[in-house]
Ligand code: HEM
């Protein structure tokens with residue numbers, strides 16, 4: 186994986202010094218909260234329901250054991266012994282003190298990490314495929330392109346005060362594991378007919394209150410123009426994105442209002458101009474970055490497991506993913522124990538994951554947008570030993586992509602913008618479906634919960650989505666069906682009137698019962714929904 | 729009644745206006761009546777509190793109970809981590825605020 | 827102007843400042859002020875006669891002026907580009923990178939803080955309107 190040279194380190198160190206100084210000026214009263222807020226947000230520091238919250242960037246979700254250990258140490262030293270992994274492959278701490286923030290950033294910088302641009306109206310952490318560099322189906326490893334974009338977007342002088350936040354995802358396979366088309370810019374690395382690599386640009390996707398799927402605006406940008414093209418996309422947005430209404434400020438609204446064709450025309454015009462400016466990094470830089478992502482030394486070994494322990498076999502079937510080397514798999518560490526808090530990990534669990542990565546996965550971990558953690562390169566021969574240790578630490582729940590593998594935002598338990606709690610709902614649903622045994626027969630079913638319309642929990646993209654709404658001060662929940670954030674990206678449709686907490690849990694069960702009754706052959710929930718439509722579900726829910 | 733809350737500037741802790749100072753306990757919150765704006769402006773200016781706001785509440789068993797669930801959660805802590813709330817030893821505290 | 831900070835050596839431009847529309851209409855203005863919504867490219871035909879472009883920031887969070895300054899520099903404008911309005915000390919370095927070389931903030935900037943801010947960054951990752959060599963070029967020199 187990528188490691189800093191003296192330049193990267195100098196930039197991150199300078200940022201620590203800058204933020205220390207900014208925080209001190211705030212404490213001394215030289216900065217008002219209005220002036221300080223954008224500065225702290227650009228360093229990932231929010232003020233939440235109970236305390237300050239710090240969001241630490243995990244660029245394209247990749248980290249090593251030492252970094253995971255450092256995240257655990259921060260949880261112990263400055264927080265309350267745990268952290269929350271997010272849908273944008275980052276980690277959040279919920280109980281941070283402003284006076285400690287500088288020290289935390291310094292601790293992060295010591296392990297080549299930071300919180301730069303993890304919030305604010307700027308280009309955020311670049312996300313990617315959590316199986317990058319390991320997946321059997323990828324064209325190339327997408328992360329070198331994500332790293333190049335990380336460097337380009339860090340402290341970009343023109344794009345620090347965009348109309349709104351800006352999220353980029355990069356993938357390099359036809360299977361989309363990063364919700365690419367639900368980002369402001371989604372990039373897929375592709376090959377053209379001449380066999381050259383390039384970038385296909387999707388612009389103007391997003392969730393929030395007006396979810397949109399990004400249209401493709403250019404199917405091939407040569408790699409030696411990647412940054413220039415990105416710059417053109419951003420400049421048109423910075424100049425013409427709406428600033429009169431925060432809810433209409435995302436690039437999706439600009440692309441929607443102009444039309445994809447007109448937006449593309451403006452981008453192409455700006456691109457032609459910027460090509461004359463010589464802003465593209467030398468292609469040697471991309472080559473240099475690529476060397477950090479070369480395959481580790483894979484060895485041949487056993488290609489099958491001993492299935493005599495059914496619990497182990499089930500975990501392997503559900504929580505491992507096919508690797509490009511047939512003696513390896515990618516193993517998913519579930520942060521979704523039955524009844525647990527999705528995405529939360531204790532300091533001890535983080536230390537353990539770090540050790541297991543060092544021991545079994547070439548010192549590499551990934552954070553998934555589904556709030557789990559991946560050990561990308563595990564020898565099939567080591568799986569049993571790995572599973573035994575995970576299981577003992579409560580990290581071996583065999584539920585990847587099952588109804589218990591719920592994405593849930595922090596909701597009203599932590600978030601000041603929330604209408605309703607998301608976490609308790611996810612806990613009760615996972616308990617219900619584990620207890621009644623239905624989880625095991627439902628197969629792939631992606632359930633996603635957001636505590637308000639901002640959609641941090643990706644509810645629009647859930648096969649089943651739940652949205653918390655405020656009904657005269659009482660928590661209420663809307664149900665939606667049919668969303669997807671994979672290559673068949675789709676936005677869910679609301680079933681009808683909302684439910685209280687107990688009601689929505691029953692409603693989820695009702696909906697799954699309709700599926701089980703109507704399912705044909707190997708159909709997943711989503712397939713059945715797409716075939717039979719909303720009506721049978723509505724009927725079961727409301728008649 | 730009208731009570732005031734905000735966060736401590738340096739620590740971020742949730743605080744409530746007790747008439748003279750900012751307390752960690754919502755039980756100490758006092759009715760500020762029509763003085764909310766004046767107190768908040770003064771206290772924010774002197775940096776004794778960060779982003780204060782007024783909360784409508786009802787006195788219940790002698791204790792202010794915010795009318796909105798969000799501020800009740802604020803007054804106690806995350807309902808999913810009783811161990812991290814202000815009343816880790818009182819299992820009924822959570823059901824009372826929901 | 828008391829709050830004027832200049833990063834260039836020539837004498838400050840004190841020409842009367844026309845607004846954007848007047849500048850585009852009347853052909854003799856030598857200084858102009860543009861607002862966030864104005865298209866900086868509309869000034870390109872007149873750059874030869876302009877000594878000063880003031881870019882107004884009515885609110886510090888509106889970043890359109892950064893693009894405006896870069897566009898002017900990319901077109902070869904060498905006159906003064908002055909950021910006016912709600913300009914904060916934590917922003918001046920990025921403004922400088924985008925081509926601003928003078929600042930007239932509504933609220934005066936603390937001299938020490940300004941000095942620190944302008945010298946904060948040892949390097950720059952990307953190319954912009956200043957003469958800085960990006961890190962990724964230095965790596966391959
Ligand atoms: C607790 C503090 C948080 C706050 C205040 C917050 C705030 C917001 C807001 C205001 C939006 C809507 C932006 C828009 O539509 O323009 C948003 C979207 C989003 N947030 Fe959060 N969020 C928080 C936590 C999280 C967490 C924990 C995650 C990951 C689990 C997350 C992931 C996202 C995602 C994926 C979106 C949708 C992006 C899009 O609209 O394209 N956020 N957030």
Ligand code: SF4
Nearest residue numbers: 594600603636637641
């Ligand atoms: S979806 Fe709403 S409630 Fe959930 S974290 Fe985002 S802003 Fe908060």
